[in-house]
Amino acid sequence: MGAAVRGLSFGLPSPLTELRDERLDRHGVRVHLKRDDLVHAEVPGNKWRKLKYNLAEASERRHTRLLTFGGAFSNHIRATAAAGHYLGFETVGVIRGEEHSPLNASLAYARSRGMTLTYLDRATYRHKTEPAVLAALTGEFGPCHVLPEGGGNGAGVRGCAELPGEIGVDFDVICCATGSGCTVAGIAAGLAGHQRALGFVVLKGAGYLDTEVRRLQRAGFGERTGDWALDHDFHFGGYAKRTPELDRFIADFAFRHGITLDWVYEAKMLYGLYARIASGRFERGSAIVAVLS
Template sequence: MQVPSPLTELRDERLRARDVRLYLKRDDLISPDIPGNKWRKLKYNLIAAREQGHHTLLTFGGAYSNHIRATAAAGARYGFDTIGVVRGEEHLPLNDSLTRAVKHGMRLAYLDRTTYRRKTEPDVLAALADEFGDFYLLPEGGTNALALQGCQELPAEIAPDFDVLCCACGTGGTLAGLAAGLRPGQRALGFSALKGGEFLAGDVRRLQIDAFGAETGNWAIDVESHFGGYAKRTPALDEFVADFRQRHDVTLDWVYVAKMLHGVFDRVRTGVFPAGTAVVAVVTG
């Protein structure tokens, strides 16, 4: 595990022209199997599971869930059995994400979409306990109060002074935790990967209240950089990814990170980030 993760400053004429400094916090390099915010969200949950005497982790996700794959890898690394409850029906052969989860020893189960929507209700959880026995429950996406505590640690790893810390948003958990770790005067900016992501603001507030007892108020969410919605892409986004690879030799995840960084550069171009601003963008992997 590479923690703290590397911090690198981008050299880019588009930044120099606007007198903006941009650093990449390379959380994607923490681990090839448990990268970025996945590790930070799992860290304190794994400690809690061990302290509570659990030997099995159970979590939920879609068929392409990076969280399911990371949970499987973490379980294999730290000695937990793992169960991944997947939304929908089984499809064979398994896709790459689920194949890698199984290779790490994860047992897969499936819930029809109607039941999956009720996955946190007591009768559904009781049925899973009847089938699999005792387990430590990790929520879909890994976002809970303990996950926020892990994400809260990231800002302290950044030595240079900065003004804005940016990240991609799926559930809002990473943003909620990062904002809680900032120093006075700094702010966090999340970029929703979902179309219609306005609801995330309420989720972030609730997550912070649950984890820390109050909301921090030092964050905002961009809801316009989704490129059509979750896991959707456009030629403009693909062009940005290819250009970024050519300029900086970094291949961006287009589902989350590329949309976030496109939004960052758009703010640089339009002057939303004024001259003299120092920005850190978290590459979650």
Template sequence: MSAREPRFPGLVLPSPLVELSDDRLRGPGIRLYLKRDDLIHPELPGNKWRKLKYNLTVARQQGHTRLLTFGGAYSNHLRAVAAAGHFFGFETVGVVRGEEHQPLNDSLAYAVGRGMRLTYLDRTTYRRKAEPDVLAALSEEFGPCYMVPEGGGNGLGVRGCAELPAEIERGFDVICCACGTGTTLAGIAAGLTGDQRAWGLAVLKGGRFLDDELRRLQRESFDHETDNWTIDYDFPFGGYAKRTPELDAFIADFTTRHGITLDWVYEAKMMYGLFERIGSGAFAPGTTIVAVLS
């Protein structure tokens, strides 16, 4: 399938790998690299592109002209699908969790600006979004669509993410990423070799279901599971798309130290948790870590 991988102007692959110089790493003896997937493309950054590219290929092969997907009001995934539709000539429909609010926030306004049509499901119905009657009602309203799961969470998305580790040309022991649906971590873990391990940080409160979901995604993608991954559930900062003054202070400090402003929904939580674990001795001295920014 990779030979037919869709490409478009401005796509930067492989994404850059840069070492982070930080005094908090010297005592523990840790080397930390950032995999700058956030620089893959300004409108389709990081794991969003990796999770969508094979879905776009299959949608085109199946003759679809419209993509339909799901997300919360602050979903980066909705933004990415809207951008993909713009660049690759698909109509797009975004099914948003909860009630409509005006004016639209920046994420939804961007999606609409890229041509996405928004519709809303109350939270009770949204929890049933994968059930046949809900999908049938959406198909009746919007016509034939290629359904992209929330967050790109399917086998095709996992396969795209599994390609990431092979882009890293230097040796490493641990690779880290933020977890929303588990798709990125499922793919990264499947792409590792030897004794390398993957560490994911859940960005939503009460996300313990992610362990089972990750196993399901790996089975769907590769017909087997791996045991080389761990999910850390201790740093949700109140839940998905929630933040605290402590997290905001970390983001500001990281920007001052490194000139990189972390996304507060995903990457800031991951980096905060990672530095906390490094400081508490969770990683042995001499460990080389890669943190994926997307």
């Protein structure tokens, strides 16, 4: 599956733009934005990168239905629904928690793209990968190609590993937001030897993600690879939670740069990046890429 896929036309490689900001100049740091959010309006960059080889595998196995998992605000659920709509797959989204009416914007969008929504209580959802739970789901909805939550598997990691090769400037650090660990696992695997990846975790109490990133890299490449670390200090209370401080940062960033940041992921990553720069965590002269997706 390449840059154009039966009704899906992708803007790859995604643009790279430098931020002009006196707060960066003050510390002698350069930051470029990797605008993966512009790859496709409905299937943005890292979502497509994680879906790309998974969907190729589904096609090879002649599956016509995708079943995947996510929270009520999951961008992966939205992207899977859109990809299924354009590529001719039926889609089922298994949502964590109870059903709420009316649907929020994310789930309403997924349903508008033909996705069937079903719900698992939080206790059952924690066991979603176990054979009994999967058997019950496939018994209800029929044979499915099962995609993990967030697209986090070896195929997803391999797709994300292609991103660094698109960056046409030398850089020292590449940053991304992370919920499942897949994006940072893949990006780190695609780095040159002198580069490192930094993932800003958007979940509270997600210490397990360090182990999960290592697992994903082994699934994709057979070993831990690349220089990477996770920052757990900028979740703002947890997944899909926000504070007035974060909202002020989003409004200020939009005023300065004309970009409205996604508050679930990218705003937390960039807030954390600016905070680390302000505290002197990066040497003067550092070149940083921040991935928006």
